[in-house]
Amino acid sequence: MLYRSQFEKVRYIECDKISFDVVEGIMLLDFSVSNWMSYKDAADLNLLGSLERQHKCTLAKLPGWRSKYVLPTAAIYGGNASGKTALFLALSALRTMATADAGVDGVLPVNKFRLQTADGPTTFDITFLAGTNVYRLYVEATDIAVAYESLELVHEKSSTVLYERESKAATPPDAYVFDNTFFKDSSHVEYAARSTRANRLFLESAIAQNVIELKEAHDWFAETLELIGVGSQAWSFAKAAGTQEGFLDFASEELSRLDTGIARLIAEPVSVDALPSSAGLRRAIAELSEGEVVTVVQDLEAGDYRFDMLLVRLSNGQPDVQRLRTVHVGPDGTEHKFFLSMESSGTQRLMGLLPMLFSLSTSADGRAADKVFVVDELDRCMHTMLTMRLISDFLVTCGVESRKQLLFTTHDLLLMDQDLLRRDEMYVAQRGTDGCSQLIGLAEYKGLRNDKDLVRSYLDGRFGGIPMLGEAGRRG
Known part of the structure; x- marks a missing residue:
């Protein structure tokens, strides 16, 4: 059974007196992962705007949906080994599975929670805008096989399952269900399904076999989602x-x-x-x-x-x-x-980020590239004021018709600034005493005023995510 749409979780901003034409775009709307690295339970990164009114002008209108707005950025704070990079790697793993064949004897880039014997596969759940369509890809996988996969076309009040695939080891091959009104050549799609190995996503395999109806969803991973790690x-x-x-x-x-x-x-x-x-x-x-x-x-x-x-x-x-x-x-x-x-x-770190900044800047035709950039440790080797400038330079180009996003992890607490970011754009990754990571959005905390010093609240432990350091050594 498919899970209920992530769109039911959040209330949305009403944006009064703004008129616009429907603009196609490409954005991340929601991402959730569970049984992954330090995350035993689901970690959910939601990019849909809440009722927060601060910096409202930077939100992008979700085309074809009434009063639905998308955040242009999200910052994930946390101590070392709290789970920030694990989220970055989860998106990277899903992108790899959606765009590359592991090979006949290859393994999938799935890294399950290891602090106890975890039953079941790792779960990836992602909702994204491609063109004027909202898709939801749901995957359950181990390192050797895809146990379940589905792709939905999400509408404002309903959704259509384009395909659904379930692996039953006792009765191979995998079982598929298709929406034959979506696919023009059902016999070719069924042939592509029978040709898809257990260690391969159907989304990736179908594109390799020229199932053109899935190209828009596939290209979101192949051409839009850009990941920038901490390496060279x-x-x-x-x-x-x-x-x-x-x-x-x-x-x-x-x-x-x-x-x-x-x-x-x-x-x-x-x-x-x-x-x-x-x-x-x-x-x-x-x-x-x-x-x-x-x-x-x-x-x-x-x-x-x-x-x-x-x-x-x-x-x-x-x-x-x-x-x-x-x-x-x-x-x-x-x-x-x-x-x-x-x-x-x-x-040199800044030079490594310049291709991203170039893509996000206004192009010759007056529009910036439709890209979703995810940067691990945006602040690495850079001064706080420089990092703030990069973020603010990006945000001043965002608005109701923009279709670009910058998501990042950071150790820099001075970026937890409400003059720079909205509270629903701030997340804290924290690791509990049981070794399990959690992802908590600051929008979940009640009573946070616009003038509240979030850094002081964070350091006081209100949001979690601070290192639990042992007693300091004594100087003799």
Whole structure:
């Protein structure tokens, strides 16, 4: 049996005197996971606006629904090992299952709760907007098989089950039920179902077998949901530098504006001998066409950020190699060139976030990209004021017709600021004495005024999620 829609949980904001056309979009509305890593019971991240009136103008209207609004951002606070990254990894695992085949003998990226023998599979439940349609994907899976899967088309007062799949080990193959009014070629869909292995989501397998009716839902995972972890982001910067027109100009302006000490970025010509020796790189360069770019990232030392970057283009049939460098201005006004590896860890972390900021900024056609970015430890290596500026710069571009989101985990308590975020955009992950994590929304707490010092309440333990540290050592 399918669970009741997550839309029944929350009351919604009434937004008076706003007129708009129906705008297609792509947003995350709700995500829940259980029996996953440190979460024994369900952790629910709800992105639907509550009756909170603060910062109301940043909410996005859910197209086709009356008085339903979506939050543009959500922050998850908590101590170390509280369960923040576990939520990030849960979304990452579901995205992987929805977009990639594990292979005949492969395992699914399912990491069950391990502090006791947990019966049953891990459960993923996600509701999202794609175009003008609201979908709900529900999955129960172990690391070797999908036990249950369903996809619903959610309407304002009802829902339609597009397909439902249940695995019964005693009576293989899996049992499927389809909405034949949704699928044009029922025989082809049934063939795709019979061809889907136990360790593969039908959503992913069906797309590989050209079931085009599921493309909109599948593409939300493949093209819209972007996850940025705490590791090196050099490759994301390199990809943007090599493939996105205008990115390097944008990066130069942002690095200068955000007080990194960098005046601008430059691409300095260097010899072909500067390229690392690699057969794969030689093949990639040999296959280049005019106008294409190969980006080469060189990790100079172990760690997250110590890298340099080379750009290779084809010019008159020959490789043109350029090294990306930063320019700083000295006290006497003279310019000095720095390698990327000479920049601070905070600056290099910021550079790793610039592709995301570029995507979220207004594009040439006047609209920002429809993306859902989920960032683990947004504040990593960065000053509070810089992190606040990135969030506020994003939020001032959000409104009733915007279709973009920035979700993040953080250790920075100064970001728990009601001048920056709404209370229903704040969540706390906490781990109990039994080792189980919980996710609690601050909107659940009654009596929190707009002028309340949330940081003090958090540190006093009202919301949980603070480290339970042992007694400090004594200085002799």
